Amino acid sequence: MSWAGDISSLVDFFSTVLRLSTPIVFAALGGVLAERAGVFNVSLEGCILGGAFGAATGAYLLGTPVGGLVFGILFAFAIGCVLAGLAVGLGINQLVTGIAINILVLGLTSYLARLILGADATSTLPGFSPVEIPLLSSIPVIGPVLFNQDPLAYLMYLLVPLAYWFLYRTPWGLNVRAIGDYPVAADTVGVSVPGIRAVCVIASCVLGGLGGCYLVLCQVFVFTENMSAGKGWIALAAVILGRWNPALVFVACIFFAFSEALQLRLQFNNPDVPYQLFSMVPFVASFVALVAFAGRVRPPAAIGTKYVRGGK
């Protein structure tokens, strides 16, 4: 293909991949954390949207991207508390809670955005600008793609290994993995199932919120209603495609973003092929990858179920 030959075009392409994947990676890491603890976090979609709204509001009111980040995290944190209270505390069905929260967040953010941002909604908000890392950024192709990024992208680089380390190398991670699989066993050795689940769910929502923050503060610098546009669902799919393992999930997100970027590219070279067919590419590619490479993938066994102590 013509674009492949040209370095700057290649850099652009991989930058696109990275940009498209970052919010999904954040959300998917959140998904891993919640699902590993046994909670199906369908409300990631709402968390992304809520984070985006919070980021926009914070940046608008305080005038700095850091203010936006703080507000975004707080808003997602609040969503996390609601989800944790309802799905973990009260044990309401996780799917219903998640879907209802999505509806609620969609309504509420739009409502509040109209109230707070109002007429200023179109103007560009303050955001993060890319920070170039000396030396590293001068590596050909990889350098400008990976090391000339905004702070949130660097945060993402950090979070992936951190999540892996947390899950597989710390006692807390062990607790989380045990709870997601067989909560009774964890409970009988004194691990607080609802406590850890709640923490994981809230952290998961905050991660989703970071994805939203990235959208607003690093990518487009405005808030628009329903700007999460299905990314939460894609993150959920990536969690499963990556077998609940942070590193593989990261690869799955990159894979997904890659096919998305590729389909956008391919459109130009083939203007006669209907664009809807290209829109399918990322999904068909994931489907094929799943069928080709996934063996029997076992989700955390206790996912979706409420834990009640006692009973035989």
Place this chain on the structure above:
Amino acid sequence: MLRAIQGIYMLRPVWAVLLSLLVGAGLIAIAGVNPGEAYAALFGGAFLDYYGLASTLAKMSPILLAGLAVIIPLRVGLLNIGAEGQIYMGGLFSSMAALLLPEMSPFVLVPLCVLAGAVGGGLWGLIPGYLKAYRGINEVIITILLNFIAINLVSYVAGGPMMQEGAPYPYSEEIREGLWLPYIMPQTDAHLGVVVGIALCVVAWFVFRFTTVGFGLGMIGKNPAAATYSGIRVRRNLVAVMFVAGAIGGLAGTFEVLGLKHRLYHLFSPGYGFDGIVVAFLAQLSPLMAPVAAFFLSGLKVGGLIMQRAVGLESTVVEAIQGLVIIFVAASLAFRFDRGNWRRFLERRRLLDTGLAGGITNNSGGKS
């Protein structure tokens, strides 16, 4: 006393709705509208008004069928997030049948179109069913992916090969009137779909409750190892169930096309598949409760739109209230009534009261 508590308990979804509306009233008031008026429009409009009720029933058709498409596999242990995609495939296949098959008597052609829609949805359900049963691939991710694929496929067909010449929007030619589903309320959009949906719910209930097939399926859902042990062919049944569920989802799409829009539109389902998940859990996986839950949810959606029109409320408020209501109702249903606990609680109170009356508190329980 116990009976009174039980009575209050039985009505808990009602209390939940009232409570959520109270919270919602705050939002409405901030938006500068009288909440009483707004709610009167919502409920009066959705359930008491002739046209509003018709709208509710028209909306109930896809929501109920999607709900059933989630309930049936869930009782067999599979989570079908893919009702949305199955709806699209149902719509696609049935409209292709209606537009492409040669002219013949509606008595033959209508069932053929419906069948085509069911098969379309069924095949879309068969894929995750097969992959789950024979390849062990998680059905949740497959159904999510298939949703996106189906939506784009319909967009392509409705905006490409089947698009009406010069149409301002991606939709197909109109299906001729002879193939439309009959209306059940004159002068409205309420069509036969909802009746079929309710009938299928009754059938599903009957099968699960009274037949050996249903018993076997229920066993797979509750303990697949035991089902294998009892000689049930688990894999085959999983595939079959996903086909049936997909077919029911396909019917939802079919009826949207043949009953309501009479064309294949792109993006014709605004997330009915996901409403189906909500219905399934609100109905607590009971096919008989599904119509009630679907009626309620459709009423809430239609009422929300009516509320917008009647008192000029923004859609954002309406959406927020819908989210609240669903959360509250789900919360109330999750709340379990334990007779024993209540009885012991009342008993302890009685002991305490008599103890206090007698001047001594000799609580034999002695819990510190």
Place this chain on the structure above:
Amino acid sequence: MTAQGLRLEKISKTFGDFKALDGVDMTVPQGTVHAILGENGAGKTTLMNILYGLYQPDGGRILIDGVPQRITSPRRAMELGIGMIHQHLMLVETLTVVENVVLGLLGQGMRLSLAEHARKLEALAKSFGFDIDPHQEVWKLPMGMRQRVEILKVLYRDANLIILDEPTSVLAPSEVEGFLEGLRRLRAAGKTIIFISHKLDEVAAVADRVTVLRRGAVSADLAVAGTPPSEMARMMVGRDVVLTTLEKVPSKSDEVLVRIRDLKARDNRGNQALKGVSFDIRAGEILGVAGVDGNGQAELAEALTGLRQAEDGTVELSGEDVSAASVYERRHRLGISFVPEDRHGTGLVLDLPVYQNAMIRDFREAPFSSGPMLRTASARKVAEDWVNRYDVRLQSVEQPIRFLSGGNQQKLIFAREVECRPRLLVIMQPCKGLDVGAIEAVHRTVLAERERGTAILYISTELEHILSVCDRVAVMCAGRITGIISPEEATSERIGALIGGLEEEKVA
């Protein structure tokens, strides 16, 4: 009041309308081994769960070293120095052995030092005579091995008061010996141990005192020394129990009903678990299969019943090769019945009521259904009849079977698998966790089937049971049958050698 040790006063607990514990008093002095005996469903586990903070009592109090304590959670119990081995394994199957052991361990800081823990764990295991691989994932382990992990998990925590709820139910005799020796060492080190077991000889061997529970209340509390096991059994059940041999009429038929030749199969991990097994069973004969758990017994049973695809070899029933038959065909046309090892996971659907569990095997046939329709009323009637005849203790056949005690669940499975008049009955670990009364009932059922002319394959790790009911004993080791002998010739040395895989004998 004892200053040191544990004291329970007037503990009671109600589940719904059912009084599981009714004013239980018990005293366990520091540094003793205290046994609790009782029928299935007597409330032993419930009492221990209360002590471990899993349940809250409805009344009564718990004193530890003389101080009243509220134990609100297992974490609190651990803080009080209490450790517990649960009757049902509490292992996370996807985690490795060492991960299971360090799960929830306090004072680990931020780093998971698995290698270090694994080393310590191996040393501990060795001191109890257990041989385990700390880095193996639990789902890959056979049941006996898992039970060892469960034991090690508690010992590793260095608890002061150790509760053992049926810790030895699937251990081999040699392992039990090492384990009991370990308990004595713990006692010598000043630990307090509460030991629940249905195996009276174990109790007699290690316990100082015993508390007997009947229907949620204490029926006796006495010193072990000087109390013969038969006396303990009588106090548990409330009547005399036949503990040793049941009288057997000699087998009548010479017809070889089941002929198995060179059967091979792989286990779940794909390892060769059956390496060519051959034997015959005559009509009206009980063939026992002894051996340490995990030597191919489960695969053998599954291959016979069709739940596992055999790789090679033949299974003949009355001369017909049935190797290719489906599970359904084997169960219905060929009359193979199966009492599985894992009654919760395979044999029952715990959420279904008792009468529906009664129809799991034959729900597609009369009297449970006619044509496509279930006949619920007649199923209830059949279930009630079985419940009466097999003495299944329950409140109603509408009760979810989850709430029956293990022995009663087992009796219902037996009723179901036997009432269909099978030709071949495959039984696996039928007495796991059963009290002496229930074991007797199960064995009577097995012998009655033998009487009827059924060929029976009786797989168990309990050598004593096998010797008391079987006509011939096959010993399995590493996927092979190392010998088939008659119970009379079965000296413990001979069996021990066979179990160890030492002796190869001509297949009968």
Place this chain on the structure above:
Amino acid sequence: AENLKVAIVLPGVKTDKSFNQAGYEGVEHAAKELGLEFAYSEKVAQPDQPEALADYARRGYSVVIGHGGEFQDSVAKVANRFPDTKFVVVNGTEPGGNVAVMSFDFPALGYVMGYVAGKVSETGKGGYIGAQKLKFYVDLGNGYAKGFKAARPDGEVLTAWTNDWDDVAKGKEAALNEISQGADVIFPSMDNAVVGSLQGVKEKGKKAIGIYYDAISNWPDTVIQSAIFDMRGALLTLLGEAKEGKLEGKAYIYGLETPTAARIGTYSAAVPAAVQSEAAAIIEKIKAGEIDVH
């Protein structure tokens, strides 16, 4: 006479800074100017559209507007149930009876924008981004491409369809992609997602064409000209006729000859004065029918 009551049914949210917002503000504006009573419903999904139209008709609204081509069919169905109500389909194609359709001369404005873009472009490549291939947006894109080539016979216009009206991130990626292909004047025509495209163009320091309103006010360094399809003007004219009872079942198409409804916006300094006057001449020729923009 009593007040004329007007209702508009919007398929999206009224704050999308684009098509839906324009419709909402158009009706609002016209209602204020003409003293009408008005109501709106936003985010009405396809299955609910017929009922929304019918309900307004039942509630006594004498003009009911379906905002978007997807209402064509619903209106056709509902209209014969309410012969006394006038229905308007924005971007509709089939007028008749009590159904009027209203739209803009998309190709003409597209042509002018394309001409300006072609003159400003340094690379000779323009970019057009649409969400979905709806007739009018295809027309707009074709007009743009034709105008671009008229200004630069060797030029070329890249076209991308994102398949999403509101996904800002995708809008941005589409723009960046076209830019990396060498396009330097981008014309995005989605809803919310336009913002993303403009953002991308701004970052890369390229130029863009605004749509619906004079976008230069928000993007002073980026937007060089805007295709203003002024719903306010258009609806004011249309509803003015309705108020006088003159609304007919025909097509109302507003083009360059009705500048209150369709016109060009403010030029940025990046467009040389010579180009501006050439464009003005082009507009006159189009009005006179001397250029075929289709």
